Amino acid sequence: MIRPYPHNYKIPSQMTFMLWLFTILSVSFGTISAHAVNGKLVADLSENTVSIESDFHGTELLLFGAVDGMQGDDIIIVVRGPDAHIAQRRKSKVAGIWINVETNIWTKTPSFYQILATRDLAKIANEATLQDLGVGATNLALQITPEKDPQETGLAMPTVNGMVGELVANMRALGLWGATTDTIALKEGALFRSVIDLPSNVHSGQYEVRIIHLRDGVPLSEDTTSIAIRKGGLSATIYNMAHEFSFFYGLFAVIFAIASGWLAAAAFRKK
Template identity: 30%
Template structure:
């Protein structure tokens, strides 16, 4: 979906929530959507951007007109979180083995997303109190990272810091505070980046509307990331029949080695 179509949808959303009778309930409403609900990964995929947009109907009426107005201390904030399916991941810690660095200790991180991105209108600590932020796991510092093995507090913190640092280096964990545009306390838009190495699967998009230190509304939107074409066939075969995939990979490697050697001999004659 192009951004022109996204703008059309946004205008329709605004019309839906602003055209209301004078007897409507005095409560906030929010309409939110994505520029695309499907991301297709092909052999040429080098990353993409996703536009998340929406509109807010204010709860405070203005005189007899019935339209919202902004008053001091009643500013809205929007927080958007996108994350992939949760699964276990193995991380390894490097150590010295003689003169070289090698992977030594391995730990399993339980039930963790392979991709996590957050963006907001302001720094999170200016929007919500710490207990709410921790309860919703908003922000990388509050993401629940637990291990299958028993670890001391010091060792657990070291592994956690290393895991988050590596995921950020791969652009798989992103936190961008203050980048959501909020126009006239009504329209908002956020743009999130997805790298080429993003995991496939079903993602979830959570959009939070906050004001006065509490979450007023929580909207969700689905997002599917999948491979297409030959990449999809190979991916499905590798996950459905891993043993056969391994055998085929070995045979292909052997054939490639034999063929390159055959060509070299012919060229040298």
């Protein structure tokens, strides 16, 4: 299990020196990433694997790298988790009772989406450039479909533009989506580092980390790395059993429930 960095964690000067030294050597010999474009941008993570166990309360990963840049250049880091189906419900008061009157399903939607940047995205590049890069919640090619046919319910067909604001607000409240600026330390347009914060409720799966280098709003280079988040310990055993041996897992759950009920009834009968 990865030991999480506290939010006020300050990297020791010796460790910082070693990271920068490793980055500089990697730029020279091209050892960090095979995805770098002509050696202009290279980046890596302090850890590429996270194990989720029963006592997992989130963790922070250090991302560091080097870029063939200039003073005033910008860096955008986009962390995207595996896609998921997300239900979005709307409640209404009917006969004095609040009930769900509409349910829409977001498909091909990232379960985790965080953006880190040297400054506000609107100051880094225009909307057309961000759209071409696919950066930002409105540029993810999201899809939404109603759970029930609108002809049966009499409700209007949902649209992405009309519903994406609520989706972003809900996911941000869960700590799974967000965008923060001034979170990347870029030294003299060459060395940079940032911290990726993974909350306790992240889904397991493969996470893509994109690092984009821009100058005066124009993308110059890009690198990609990944984070593998996996369940570990007893929770992993139960999860794997439920998916790989679903019949036996279900049978065991039924037998366990019956046995628990019988033991509880026997205990109360004796009293």
